[in-house]
Amino acid sequence: xxxxxxxxxxxxxxxxxxxxxxxxxxxxxxxxxxxxxxxxxxxxxxxxxxxxxxxxxxxxxxxxxxxxxxxxxxxxxxxxxxxxxxxxxxxxxxxxxxxxxxxxxxxxxxxxxxxxxxxxxxxxxxxxxxxxxxxxxxxxxxxxxxxxxxxxxxxxxxxxxxxxxxxxxxxxxxxxxxxxxxxxxxxxxxxxxxxxxxxxxxxxxxxxxxxxxxxxxxxxxxxxxxxxxxxxxxxxxxxxxxxxxxxxxxxxxx
Numbered sequence: 237x238x239x240x241x242x243x244x245x246x247x248x249x250x251x252x253x254x255x256x257x258x259x260x261x262x263x264x265x266x267x268x269x270x271x272x273x274x275x276x277x278x279x280x281x282x283x284x285x286x287x288x289x290x291x292x293x294x295x296x297x298x299x300x301x302x303x304x305x306x307x308x309x310x311x312x313x314x315x316x317x318x319x320x321x322x323x324x325x326x327x328x329x330x331x332x333x334x335x336x337x338x339x340x341x342x343x344x345x346x347x348x349x350x351x352x353x354x355x356x357x358x359x360x361x362x363x364x365x366x367x368x369x370x371x372x373x374x375x376x377x378x379x380x381x382x383x384x385x386x387x388x389x390x391x392x393x394x395x396x397x398x399x400x401x402x403x404x405x406x407x408x409x410x411x412x413x414x415x416x417x418x419x420x421x422x423x424x425x426x427x428x429x430x431x432x433x434x435x436x437x438x439x440x441x442x443x444x445x446x447x448x449x450x451x452x453x454x455x456x457x458x459x460x461x462x463x464x465x466x467x468x469x470x471x472x473x474x475x476x477x478x479x480x481x482x483x484x485x486x487x488x489x490x
Contacts, residue, residue, distance in 0.1 A: 249303055252313075255320045256295050258436045262327035264288045265429040269331050273422055321440075325396065328433045329387035331426070332403060336383035345370030361417035382406065390437070397444070400437040407431040 270276070271284035305311040338344045347367045351359065359367075369376060386406065389399025407430045414424040438445070461467040 248306075249299075252299055252302060253295070254436075255317065255324075256299055258433060259320050259323045259327070260291045260295055261429050262324050262331075262433045263291055265426050265433070266327045266331050268422060268426050269334055273420075324433055324437065325390045328403070328430060328437075329390045331387075331430060332383045333387040336380040336387070339376045339380035339383075345376050362419045365413060365417045365419065390434075396437065397441050400434045404431065404434045404438060407434060 267284050267287055271279055271281060274281045302311065302313075302316065306313050335344070345366050347363055347370060351363050352367060356364065369379075382402065383406065386399050386403040389395040389402070407427055411424070411427040411431050413419065414427050461470075
């Protein structure tokens with residue numbers, strides 16, 4: 237009985253720690269956004285990173301106070317979790333919506349003419365990426381609308397999960413682009429922090445997702461094969477035959 241109580245206590249500490257840490261990380265992403273790459277005179281990088289450092293260093297201290305007060309029954313942890321979860325959702329929603337609004341006002345996907353007129357093989361991956369996405373203004377607006385709508389969905393408990401799933405696919409793709417196309421470190425850091433944040437929100441409802449995706453069968457009619465081996469061979473053929481077709485196409489290229 238004592239061991240079970242100790243285990244629950246330990247799990248409670250880790251839950252407090254990770255929830256608090258996620259809030260600080262998403263708040264850090266918000267601070268980086270507000271700093272705007274050092275282009276805001278009244279909010280220089282030294283102030284941005286000082287606030288981030290203070291926030292990160294205060295997590296453990298505040299965690300110990302919270303846990304101590306909880307033991308003495310002087311604090312309502314449910315309300316604190318409510319504040320932390322709301323803070324995480326708000327920081328992510330604010331940050332991603334701001335990126336969406338930037339596209340509406342022409343503050344993203346803009347390449348200077350002296351860069352755009354250079355040969356492609358002389359441009360960096362970052363400028364090539366921005367030029368590509370900025371080629372179609374309509375496409376940029378569609379991305380902006382998804383970002384703003386996804387952020388808005390996070391602010392309601394009923395639509396939180398669908399908003400987090402939409403944004404996770406968006407952030408994950410953005411993070412991979414930032415890594416493999418060598419975008420600047422600030423953009424990469426922000427995308428990583430936001431990806432972690434929405435993944436945390438999704439993980440809170442992982443049981444619902446497992447039940448929906450792995451335990452719910454489709455209502456579509458299907459072919460009734462009594463032979464399971466034959467059925468699996470047909471399934472695998474879609475992958476194998478497509479590979480063979482691709483190899484054939486490759487052989488035609490000389």
